Amino acid sequence: MGLLRLRYLVANVRSFSKLNSSRKYESNVPKGHLAVYVGQIQKRRFVVPISFLDQPLFQDLLRHSEEELGFDHPMGGLTISCHEDAFVELTARLPCS
Template sequence: MGLVRLPSLIANLRSFSKLNSLRCRKYESDVPKGHLAVYVGQFQKRRFVIPISYLDQPLFQDLLRHSEEELGYDHPMGGLTISCHEDAFVELTARLHCS
């Protein structure tokens, strides 16, 4: 109950990414290959484009688990939604970029 298997979570996100790119042709040109568009924020969502390699990072996986518990992954704009403060997301991605 409530246990999420990490390999299946990553596989689902990768499948979501592929389906999302087919569904949202409008954004295809501004999301480079090997990247993923995510919407971040608690109330007003801001769009970020991140490397798919972040999906393998434990810090990012923790953030995804927390967001899934809070509101799932679907966003009306067709991207992955992460419910956290933008500042916290930017700080986390900066740490991932440096590692």
Template sequence: MGIIRLPSMISNAKHFSKLQSLRNRNYTDVPKGYLAIYVGEFQKRRLVVPISFLEQPLFQDLLRRSEEEFGFDHSMGGLTIHCTEDAFMDLTSRLPIS
């Protein structure tokens, strides 16, 4: 049976809750220090994430792989990452918010 780290689970739950609330904001309402992106393989969902994610190696790797496979020039007009929303949420839940 695996080890469950309670502080990590609480931190991830808070992080997910913050991303969910930011996702539900008006499309033109991106707070200072955040970046709007589109995530999804087919149906794109707009998410708002902290700019500090751009400094994280895991996030940079995701961006690099998405750029290599799909490029960044998309009809959505914003940064688009081609991966499932679940995979994106899993990856970002492991990143520190600064």
């Protein structure tokens, strides 16, 4: 019983540490926006309006990334696997509301 509790506590500490290390970017994300990491090899961080989540083009991009990467994102945030230029071009066509 004690060993299981220890494993549980260690897992929680690791999760908490990961959460705290990713919080350094929270202050850089304005209310109503979210940070995404874009790129195939080198990931670049973009801050986009949450309203993009309602857009079919952006949803398609997220579905494609989910199929390719799954839900395990090594950057600790939402990762989109596409070329930066394609992402910028796509998001430029989306309305910011």
